[in-house]
Amino acid sequence: MIQEDTCLKTVVVTGATSGIGLAVARVLAARGFYVIGVGSNQESCDREAYPRPHRLNFIAADLLQQSEVKQVAEEIRVRLVNGELYALINNAGCVRSRYMTTEEGYEHQFALNHLAGFMLTHELMPNLIKAGGRIIMTGSGSHTGAKIMWDDVMMTKRYRPLRAYKQSKLCNMLFAKALNDRYAAHGIRAYVVDPGLVRTNIGNKRTGWLVSLIWSLRKRAGVGPDIPAATYEWLCRENEAPKGFYYYMCKERSFSRQVTAENAERLFALSERLCGISYDRTDKRTEN
Amino acid sequence: MNVLITGAAGGFGRATANECARLGYNLFLTDLNERGLICLKQGLERQFGVTVAAKACDLTETASFDDLLEFIDENGIRFDMLLNIAGLDHEGAFISRSSDQLASIVALNDVATVRITHSILKRRRTGKPFTIVFMSSLASMFPMPVKATYAASKRFILDLSFALRHELKEQRVNVMALCPGGMVTTEEAVKAIEAQGFWGDITTSPLEIVARKMLRRATAGKSIYIPGIFNRCLAFLGRLVPRSIVAAVVFRRWSATGKNT
Numbered sequence: 001m002i003q004e005d006t007c008l009k010t011v012v013v014t015g016a017t018s019g020i021g022l023a024v025a026r027v028l029a030a031r032g033f034y035v036i037g038v039g040s041n042q043e044s045c046d047r048e049a050y051p052r053p054h055r056l057n058f059i060a061a062d063l064l065q066q067s068e069v070k071q072v073a074e075e076i077r078v079r080l081v082n083g084e085l086y087a088l089i090n091n092a093g094c095v096r097s098r099y100m101t102t103e104e105g106y107e108h109q110f111a112l113n114h115l116a117g118f119m120l121t122h123e124l125m126p127n128l129i130k131a132g133g134r135i136i137m138t139g140s141g142s143h144t145g146a147k148i149m150w151d152d153v154m155m156t157k158r159y160r161p162l163r164a165y166k167q168s169k170l171c172n173m174l175f176a177k178a179l180n181d182r183y184a185a186h187g188i189r190a191y192v193v194d195p196g197l198v199r200t201n202i203g204n205k206r207t208g209w210l211v212s213l214i215w216s217l218r219k220r221a222g223v224g225p226d227i228p229a230a231t232y233e234w235l236c237r238e239n240e241a242p243k244g245f246y247y248y249m250c251k252e253r254s255f256s257r258q259v260t261a262e263n264a265e266r267l268f269a270l271s272e273r274l275c276g277i278s279y280d281r282t283d284k285r286t287e288n
Numbered sequence: 289m290n291v292l293i294t295g296a297a298g299g300f301g302r303a304t305a306n307e308c309a310r311l312g313y314n315l316f317l318t319d320l321n322e323r324g325l326i327c328l329k330q331g332l333e334r335q336f337g338v339t340v341a342a343k344a345c346d347l348t349e350t351a352s353f354d355d356l357l358e359f360i361d362e363n364g365i366r367f368d369m370l371l372n373i374a375g376l377d378h379e380g381a382f383i384s385r386s387s388d389q390l391a392s393i394v395a396l397n398d399v400a401t402v403r404i405t406h407s408i409l410k411r412r413r414t415g416k417p418f419t420i421v422f423m424s425s426l427a428s429m430f431p432m433p434v435k436a437t438y439a440a441s442k443r444f445i446l447d448l449s450f451a452l453r454h455e456l457k458e459q460r461v462n463v464m465a466l467c468p469g470g471m472v473t474t475e476e477a478v479k480a481i482e483a484q485g486f487w488g489d490i491t492t493s494p495l496e497i498v499a500r501k502m503l504r505r506a507t508a509g510k511s512i513y514i515p516g517i518f519n520r521c522l523a524f525l526g527r528l529v530p531r532s533i534v535a536a537v538v539f540r541r542w543s544a545t546g547k548n549t
Contacts, residue, residue, distance in 0.1 A: 065327075098472045101303065102327075104327050104331030105305060105332060105335070209489065
């Protein structure tokens with residue numbers, strides 16, 4: 001089962017202790033990748049790590065906190081072979097039914113679904129460039145109905161849970177586009193996977209009873225997380241990096257017309273400001 | 289507009305700070321949690337490009353409190369608004385809590401609030417109107433078994449607020465009491481609201497809206513703001529029904545949700 005070409009290739013999966021992330025981490029480990037999973041609490045990390053093979057291990061970090069994103073990146077770098085990271089799967093995400101903020105005062109869905117991945121990618125970019133790596137975001141077909149609310153991305157005027165979620169998933173698309181525009185020349189490819197409707201607990205964690213109830217009913221129609229995991233695995237496994245950027249069931253899919261170079265650059269600049277980082281500065285450092 | 293926010297690094301403090309920053313106010317933040325303050329200061333500056341000063345302080349410790357005032361005076365900061373958000377509770381049966389826990393509720397919610405209000409009034413910007421918001425609670429409207437000390441401490445704040453409002457009127461000071469029901473401010477609050485199911489939901493007000501309306505009403509000179517129609521009805525009922533009956537009803541409800549332990 002283990003293929004030559006996957007030996008020693010390291011993949012990082014966030015949100016890896018449940019749902020889609022766990023299925024992806026397992027299938028990649030089974031395929032011979034060395035998988036580092038990031039989970040939100042130590043308990044679930046321990047549960048999933050034991051007694052699995054050494055090719056799948058976990059680090060606990062709360063990616064809602066920017067300090068922990070930086071810290072987990074450091075821990076990841078220590079574990080890399082030759083400093084090479086073959087793939088980063090920004091999968092961690094959440095649903096909230098009420099306006100809640102991180103320590104920085106950033107809205108939770110925007111902060112976790114978009115900013116955490118934005119920041120982790122920045123921290124690990126030198127390692128990704130070294131391996132000519134791939135970056136995969138967990139998106140959603142629901143992004144097609146969304147627009148970025150540029151004057152109020154944190155939705156403080158009136159919080160609409162579903163709108164905030166859709167916006168965060170549009171952010172994933174725009175981020176992937178910006179990465180391709182900027183880093184294709186460095187051998188980097190960024191993708192967004194639409195997992196479809198999947199039976200996970202995303203809508204039951206820290207949401208109100210109403211959202212939780214609706215999600216419990218809705219997810220019954222969903223597929224198991226192994227189905228979308230196959231798409232992630234395919235995107236990692238293909239020797240020749242697939243040329244598209246938005247995939248559903250290993251096939252390219254059409255996406256929102258909001259995904260433009262202009263919006264992508266605007267979000268990129270805003271995200272850099274909100275995270276207090278600069279991709280350009282890091283690139284120069286890497287080149288030196 | 290120079291605004292001092294206490295308890296700024298908590299859930300409601302952050303929402304309030306965001307709202308003030310959006311309005312372009314200059315902020316002075318204080319909280320017990322220094323790390324949280326630094327993170328919030330960074331977040332506000334990155335989001336809104338406003339001036340933010342922050343200093344960690346335990347308002348219940350004299351030395352720490354004096355340091356805060358010294359810092360303010362050294363930097364010559366004078367204020368136009370004080371938002372007294374800091375507060376705490378150790379919910380549970382009176383007898384099962386330690387006396388230190390119970391005393392700490394009063395120490396922060398009442399004693400520290402009185403001290404900071406007095407000190408900041410002395411440091412108001414001259415020749416300008418001044419606004420004070422006191423964080424009371426819907427709990428201030430009723431005697432509440434199982435939250436007895438907390439509810440009483442918030443009643444103190446409510447009465448203080450109404451009295452100061454009249455006393456300071458001539459000196460162009462607006463005083464408003466904020467009396468919210470539940471708000472999703474902490475992990476514990478999320479759990480507590482979920483545990484109450486429908487009743488938790490109906491008494492819970494959206495953080496972002498309460499923060500915005502609080503500022504709008506306080507600057508418009510209102511005396512009290514109870515967020516949510518249902519909460520306003522409860523507050524009204526609380527004034528009609530004799531207090532001994534209210535206490536009995538509240539106790540029965542807590543008993544039903546297993547909170548009286």
